[in-house]
Amino acid sequence: MSSGPLVVLVGPMGSGKSTVGALLAERLGASYRDTDADIVAAEGRAISDIFIEDGEPHFRALEREAVRVALAEHTGVLALGGGAILDEGTRALLAPHPVVYLSMDVEEAVKRVGLNTARPLLAVNPRRQWRELMDARRHLYTEVARAVVATDERTPEEVAQAVLDALELKDA
Numbered sequence: 001m002s003s004g005p006l007v008v009l010v011g012p013m014g015s016g017k018s019t020v021g022a023l024l025a026e027r028l029g030a031s032y033r034d035t036d037a038d039i040v041a042a043e044g045r046a047i048s049d050i051f052i053e054d055g056e057p058h059f060r061a062l063e064r065e066a067v068r069v070a071l072a073e074h075t076g077v078l079a080l081g082g083g084a085i086l087d088e089g090t091r092a093l094l095a096p097h098p099v100v101y102l103s104m105d106v107e108e109a110v111k112r113v114g115l116n117t118a119r120p121l122l123a124v125n126p127r128r129q130w131r132e133l134m135d136a137r138r139h140l141y142t143e144v145a146r147a148v149v150a151t152d153e154r155t156p157e158e159v160a161q162a163v164l165d166a167l168e169l170k171d172a
């Protein structure tokens with residue numbers, strides 16, 4: 001058995017990594033960790049402020065380090081930020097771990113986050129922006145993942161069950 005997290009969740013923003021991650025941790029009797037929260041705690045500022053003040057490349061470097069530390073320390077459920085897989089170094093770190101890609105289609109994305117101004121990446125033309133984002137990322141999510149779980153028209157509880165089934169993990 002390799003050490004490290006029981007499950008690592010990747011997928012686009014709004015696919016439910018944080019929601020499903022917390023449910024999975026409960027089901028597995030394990031703790032939940034989110035690298036976005038680790039970065040906010042370490043930096044003492046919001047992710048949107050890091051993007052504005054220092055730019056995305058700096059955020060991706062902070063994120064790579066947060067992922068490296070979390071993979072080394074954490075033995076529960078780990079959720080990453082939606083863009084973590086854009087960084088080649090982060091993808092390499094994920095290779096030995098049980099990574100699950102939470103997928104969703106464009107209509108589900110628009111329903112969940114399209115009108116949410118806290119996610120400005122999708123604020124102007126959600127459908128077009130979503131397609132562009134997924135065209136750039138889809139192959140990277142697939143590349144790092146051991147399993148893909150579709151989240152469309154499924155409750156977070158149903159998604160959590162599908163992740164357990166995909167990885168053949170049992171409840172605590």
Ligand SMILES: Nc1ncnc2c1ncn2[C@@H]1O[C@H](COP(=O)(O)OP(=O)(O)O)[C@@H](O)[C@H]1O
Nearest residue numbers: 012013014015016017018019112151154155156
């Ligand atoms: N399976 C689901 N069905 C419906 N809404 C969901 C589902 N999973 C998550 N959501 C909602 O979508 C939004 C984004 O979820 P979140 O867990 O923060 O996603 P992520 O961490 O992947 O960005 C939240 O409002 C959450 O309640």
Ligand SMILES: O=C(O)C1=C[C@@H](OP(=O)(O)O)[C@@H](O)[C@H](O)C1
Nearest residue numbers: 012013014036047080081082083
């Ligand atoms: O997709 C992205 O590039 C990002 C997704 C966010 O995480 P969630 O996927 O949890 O929203 C967060 O890391 C940051 O705003 C960038």
Ligand SMILES: [Mg+2]
Nearest residue numbers: 017018036081
């Ligand atoms: Mg999240």
